[in-house]
Amino acid sequence: MPGVFDRLAGQADVVAELTAAASAARARVPGQGWHEADARMVHAWLFTGPPGSGRSVAAMCFAAALQCEHPEIVGCGECRSCHTVLAGTHADVHLLAPQGVNILLKDVKETIHRAASRPSTGRWQIVVVEEADRLTEQSGNALLKVVEEPPSRTVFLLCSPTTDPMDIMVTLRSRSRNVALRQPDAAAVEAALLAGGGIDPERARWAAAVSSGHIGRARWLATDEATRERRDVVLELPMVMHNPGRAFPLADRLVSAAEQEALARNTPNDEREVEELRTAMGVGGTGKGAVAAGRGAAGAVKELEKAQKSRRTRSTRDSLDLALVDLAGFYRDALMAGLGVADIAPVHPDKAEESARLGGHYPPASVLGAIEAIQECRAAIEVNVKPKFAVSAMVGAIREALG
Structure with a gap:
């Protein structure tokens, strides 16, 4: 049976780590303190990797695996919880992303307030922070406060292109387990494009080859004519630079x-x-x-x-x-x-x-x-x-x- 982690291209080590953590999470006693938990599962995770490597995809797949209802398979991809998490409609999975240039304090406070309550339908309250490097000093401090003293059934999944302390608060980084994703090769990107169906194999191979391992970019190139035209404009520029x-x-x-x-x-x-x-x-x-x-x-x-x-x-x-x-x-x-x-x-x-x-x-x-x-x-x-x-x-x- 295909699972949620099939969406990750070329990240076998990451999939193994997250699957083990989600399995350990199932064994936790509800309300148990994090200090008593299985060491494989922690309350805060930091997903890093170059653009297009699949940081946010990994975080959402992990969220789905944590909420998965299947009695034997972790992250089955078929149950209602897996579907709603990946669709962004699960009541206990909260996405925190920049609405403009940065993630603001008011947005962090609203999300933390919702995530502090008991899960309504799932096993966990999960906060997914996209582009955590865009937290301001104020919003980062507010998030740090709850990460330092987390509710027993809340998990934080932060995503960022870097672990440089200049981009992410070093204290926030130090309280999270880092999951480093690598740039997938062209073969892995091609396989990911073909897995969803509906894309011509030749076009998938070309898009994978020219996207530098950026899965989202490859998908747009394979499916959107306007994106291909914009790339042609970009690559024409060096040839006319003399004029x-x-x-x-x-x-x-x-x-x-x-x-x-x-x-x-x-x-x-x-x-x-x-x-x-x-x-x-x-x-x-x-x-x-x-x-x-x-x-x-x-x-x-x-x-x-x-x-x-x-x-x-x-x-x-x-x-x-x-x-x-x-x-x-x-x-x-x-x-x-x-x-x-x-x-x-x-x-x-x-x-x-x-x-x-x-x-x-x-x-x-x-x-x-x-x-x-x-x-x-x-x-x-x-x-x-x-x-x-x-x-x-x-x-x-x-x-x-x-x-």
Whole structure:
């Protein structure tokens, strides 16, 4: 029988550890203190790994295994609890993620309050914190307080691309068991794409080969024509960098594509949230309270729309960052070709001819300067420089590096 952990690509060691922990969790006596628990199962976990390695997927699979109702199989993937956890609708699994740039104190407090109660339907109250590196000092301290003195039936699953204490509070990190995921190879990504069905095998193989082990990116490339078109725009940029009349407009197009992608991916959820809020506040009703409800709803909707705008900004940055990683990968391939390194797999095997031609035309130091300019652009966007300005400056810096 396929289980929930089949969704993890190339992470056999991680699956073994989490399965053992979920098995140990079943043997715990309800209400037992954590200090008396089986050492395989702890109350706080930190999932780390490079982008696309499956940190959040691992956390949700573990949450499903902990709540699984099957009497013998841990994380069966078939019971109601497994289905609802993976669908994000389980009453006792709470997702805490940035609604904008950071995870705010008010969001942490709301989640902790819900998670402190007894489980309503499952074995555990589970808090999954996506992008824990985006906790602010205040929200991180609030979460630390409850992690230090956890309720006996609450489990915390934190996800972050790094264990660097500059990104995650060292005290929060030290109270969690680290599960390090590695970048899956192309074969593992291809298998993960084919496991879900509905994807052409040839396209799955191509997407796995060009996604640098990023499973989510591979799935988008395999299933979404617009994503493939955006990648083509990104990888065209190095080939026209010598021509400012083509390079700068193409860079603007790159930023616009990231904004459109963020809008397309967030709009359905944004509209649903607004409609649910208006319904919850009684907008459209009749009676004495209808007018007051309308006024209150207007303010609440305005606050929600502000949060949604912040979330779209974050999505735009994330989309643009993936594009910049693709661009850096092209110049990396060019650098390897220029140095004559043949035993390292290219990031973009389908563009090997173009990257080799560029690598043969420019000295390695110049190509390395282009890569540095891309990294500086990524850092600038992360500290709130407007993407259009940052990318335009990057194009200028690359042109200068290449001479």
